[in-house]
Amino acid sequence: MTIQLPAHFSLHTAINSHGWYDLAPFSANEGLTELKCVISLTRKKHALIRIREKNSVLTIAVENNVRLTRTEQERIKNSVRSMLRIDEPLEKFYSLCRKEPHLRWVPKIKAGRLLRSQTMFEDVVKMMFTTNCSWALTKIQTTNLTKKLGVKIADNIYSFPPAEVIAKKTDRWLRKELSCGYRAPYLLELCRNITNKKIELESLRQSDLPTEELYWKLRSIKGIGHYAAGNLLKLIGRYDYLGIDSWVRTRFSQLHRKNRPVTDDSIIEKHYDQYGIWRGLVCVMEVTSDWHE
């Protein structure tokens, strides 16, 4: 399958946008020029795909033994468009960046498209797994979740399990098998609420609700606090919140305070206020700028 790319898109920059490419079922090659992932079509049917870019065309190769109908091929292409944020309108953001000397590199390398998972549910679970722990532990929890509850697709590659599968497990099992500790009851509550249709996450990506309402919807999920909700909003395409964590504080102090530590997040928030609805994305660009050098 192929996707004709718009001029403003770079696969490498999208993969390198944040750490998601490193979390199962995503994986990338060393140079971050190719992305592998599992697209779930039904509970039993999954496609392991490898995405490459050449001459403004995205090529999607299916690497497992699965027969796809034309409709399923279209679904895969639509999922890829959504995950890589190919259709995200960033023209106004790029205009803003061109006016700021220290941000001119952003449109030049076509940055600003933050990689997201096939589903909002997967993004919420992974974001929950980033809270209050090291990146190493985030990886362990995600790997364990796919390996122990997903479907095996190839050697060491598993699908991301749906909420209904996780909902059948116990708090104790999740703690032990996923190493997710006190996050287990939060994960379980989320999955059971989705299964019982008390929560519906997937429509949030297309929602017209004001950002603040979306923020509070995300905050109503146990385990999703101010940091996690702010970063999930970025994966919906809303950049009004910063999603400040210890790493953002460290990078901000390096970039703007000559390494003097930031003790009050309102200092960071005040700094990015000048960028209006794009402040969250400007913040991501600044703190990840050294990744793109």
Next chain:
DNA sequence: GCGTCCAGGTCTACC
């Protein structure tokens, strides 16, 4: 190899 300490966000109880 073992024990101790620390870092990392969120929730809850309390003021």
Next chain:
DNA sequence: GGTAGACCTGGACGC
């Protein structure tokens, strides 16, 4: 509304 303490794990460190 603000704040202290608990939650759990992996990694660093000292012995």
